[in-house]
Amino acid sequence: MASNVPPAMILIAGAAILLLVPRRFRTLAYLLFPIAAFVHLLNMDVGTSLVVTVHSYDLVLLQVDRLSLAFGYIFVIITFLGGIYSLHVKDTGQLFSSLLYAGSSLGVIFAGDLITMFMFWEIMMVGSSWLILSSRTVNSGRAGVRYFLVHSAGGLLLLAGIWLHFSSTGSLSVGLFEAGTASYLILIGFAVNAAVPPLSAWLPDAYPEATPTGSVFLSAFTTKVAVYALIRCFAGFEALVWAGTAMAIYGVVFAILQNDIRRLLSYHIISQVGYMVTAVGIGTEMALNGATAHAFTHILYKALLFMGAGSVIYATGRGKLTQLGGLSRAMPLTLVLYMIGAFSISGFPLFSGFVSKSMVVYAAGTNNLEVVVLLLYLVSIATFLSVGLKLPYFTWFGPSRSLKPANTPTGMYVGMGLTAGLSIAIGVYPSILYDILPFTVEYKPYTVAKVVETMQLLAFTGFGFWLLVPRLAGKDTITLDTDWFYRRLPRLAYGLAVDLQIVAGFQRAHEWVMTLPRAVCDHLGYRWSQSRAIYYQVLGTVFREVESRWGKEYQRMLPYLKEYSGDIALGALIVAASLALFLVLAIT
Amino acid sequence: MKRTLLVIALVLIASALADVLWRDSYGYYAWSRMPAFYALFGLIGCVAIVLISKWLGHIWLQKKEDYYDRSCDGE
Numbered sequence: 200m201a202s203n204v205p206p207a208m209i210l211i212a213g214a215a216i217l218l219l220v221p222r223r224f225r226t227l228a229y230l231l232f233p234i235a236a237f238v239h240l241l242n243m244d245v246g247t248s249l250v251v252t253v254h255s256y257d258l259v260l261l262q263v264d265r266l267s268l269a270f271g272y273i274f275v276i277i278t279f280l281g282g283i284y285s286l287h288v289k290d291t292g293q294l295f296s297s298l299l300y301a302g303s304s305l306g307v308i309f310a311g312d313l314i315t316m317f318m319f320w321e322i323m324m325v326g327s328s329w330l331i332l333s334s335r336t337v338n339s340g341r342a343g344v345r346y347f348l349v350h351s352a353g354g355l356l357l358l359a360g361i362w363l364h365f366s367s368t369g370s371l372s373v374g375l376f377e378a379g380t381a382s383y384l385i386l387i388g389f390a391v392n393a394a395v396p397p398l399s400a401w402l403p404d405a406y407p408e409a410t411p412t413g414s415v416f417l418s419a420f421t422t423k424v425a426v427y428a429l430i431r432c433f434a435g436f437e438a439l440v441w442a443g444t445a446m447a448i449y450g451v452v453f454a455i456l457q458n459d460i461r462r463l464l465s466y467h468i469i470s471q472v473g474y475m476v477t478a479v480g481i482g483t484e485m486a487l488n489g490a491t492a493h494a495f496t497h498i499l500y501k502a503l504l505f506m507g508a509g510s511v512i513y514a515t516g517r518g519k520l521t522q523l524g525g526l527s528r529a530m531p532l533t534l535v536l537y538m539i540g541a542f543s544i545s546g547f548p549l550f551s552g553f554v555s556k557s558m559v560v561y562a563a564g565t566n567n568l569e570v571v572v573l574l575l576y577l578v579s580i581a582t583f584l585s586v587g588l589k590l591p592y593f594t595w596f597g598p599s600r601s602l603k604p605a606n607t608p609t610g611m612y613v614g615m616g617l618t619a620g621l622s623i624a625i626g627v628y629p630s631i632l633y634d635i636l637p638f639t640v641e642y643k644p645y646t647v648a649k650v651v652e653t654m655q656l657l658a659f660t661g662f663g664f665w666l667l668v669p670r671l672a673g674k675d676t677i678t679l680d681t682d683w684f685y686r687r688l689p690r691l692a693y694g695l696a697v698d699l700q701i702v703a704g705f706q707r708a709h710e711w712v713m714t715l716p717r718a719v720c721d722h723l724g725y726r727w728s729q730s731r732a733i734y735y736q737v738l739g740t741v742f743r744e745v746e747s748r749w750g751k752e753y754q755r756m757l758p759y760l761k762e763y764s765g766d767i768a769l770g771a772l773i774v775a776a777s778l779a780l781f782l783v784l785a786i787t
Numbered sequence: 788m789k790r791t792l793l794v795i796a797l798v799l800i801a802s803a804l805a806d807v808l809w810r811d812s813y814g815y816y817a818w819s820r821m822p823a824f825y826a827l828f829g830l831i832g833c834v835a836i837v838l839i840s841k842w843l844g845h846i847w848l849q850k851k852e853d854y855y856d857r858s859c860d861g862e
Contacts, residue, residue, distance in 0.1 A: 451840075456840060456849055580829055655798070657829065667834065676844075
């Protein structure tokens, strides 16, 4: 019986239990839950399922096969390793949201129906937004809200797709979709989380603003859950081959232009996920094995890279190439551990990336996609250039800024050390990874040809770097991305609307709309101004109550709330009415 | 920097040797037959992608850090 408890529940219940543990022991207690979930996963058999009937729907909370198990293992492993890296974190909110985020990611990959999948998909959004907001800076607040809005929109498209799919087929099971409006909506919903351009700007916008520990978790889950969903529902969907290759190139081109080290690494998440999306598009057994293997190794080495960058930020308080330099004397161990991640992402033989990335490229080759193969080699070059050479050179070497970094907590080193060890272990003994992939692996990474080719490619990238070093130094700039459309365009449009008297028009329209409630008030014998005063008084009492409990932050909001209270009430009414309508329709 | 060149030279020699000794064990793609193809591709690819990215950044993508904080009148 115990064996069909959804592993998601262990972590999500763990998040709740954590709040009951004395504050001092919370970081240690945190580690118990991923360990428990890992043991649970090891004992879980393929084919196990758990179905809960709600109303007339069967919610499949658990459905286990080799694909979901492979993703399950790595998610639990990184939850544990990230926990060790965060042992010094005192903020319970971050620990709680990390577990919630990891748990809901497990929920998605073990979901057997679309409704369960969607529910966990949305919980992931809450957990991850929390990790971004936990930095408590102005920038993280803004980026976190943008992140939340983009993912809300993506989630709504997914829901609309699921709804359409259900109403046309009557099925809610998770499986390969036929082409059509419903499946395209679902695909867009997945593509938002997979950060497929042009829906990708949220990632480099938000991840660098999270806390040093938070971005380790962020780098692992959202995009890889989306890769899982794509493998499950869109394997062999040909457009993904080109979308993935474009992603891989877009990521490295933008990474070259970055100054913020975590933003540079964020663009490389997009680029690496591009390999996985390409493989999903190819859709053969070898390609899907490659996508899964690359997701597995990517989670490890990308977490390791974010851990290294996070340690630098933790110790120096700086995260930009133009402000860093000469740290090799003060932080040599961090450099070594970071470089293990860098060699892995670059696909050096004996490091984890080599055994998974080459499988994706080989799968493209066996499907006669020579152009894709060459473009992916080009991405390998640029990856080694940015992550393996440029970032470490300008952080640990390069012009010294005479920085005096603080001590790095031991837990950070241990977390990085274990992640690095696992990356090397997979590189040296690929069978550890190959044995858990969804299909039987008939692929040998260590042939003379592949090793020789890779070494030539990377050595000469190094030579190119040596030639170009002066041109590669960071610059105090940011880069435009598609977030321009929601960060800049609305302001331009608003300015235009003021100029064209449109705003004034809306204000007149608003006055006109409000004549109806005014007339009602007059009719009932209340004076408009009087009734508004009563309304404010009630609202004011509520907010004073809230304020006395929750601190001074609401003081700032009060004037806005007063100004917009009429609109808020109207909005709430519309939402309530549509909810009621929805419920009535759902029941009948 | 001499060390970098030395490492690169060693890798090239090693890979050239391997190229000669195990010539028949590979050659999956049309270009695999060309000696030192990957070395050339690595160098040219690296230089090209840096120059093209930097050029794109220069003419279009890179903006001042306060770009999103400035009001629109400041354009």
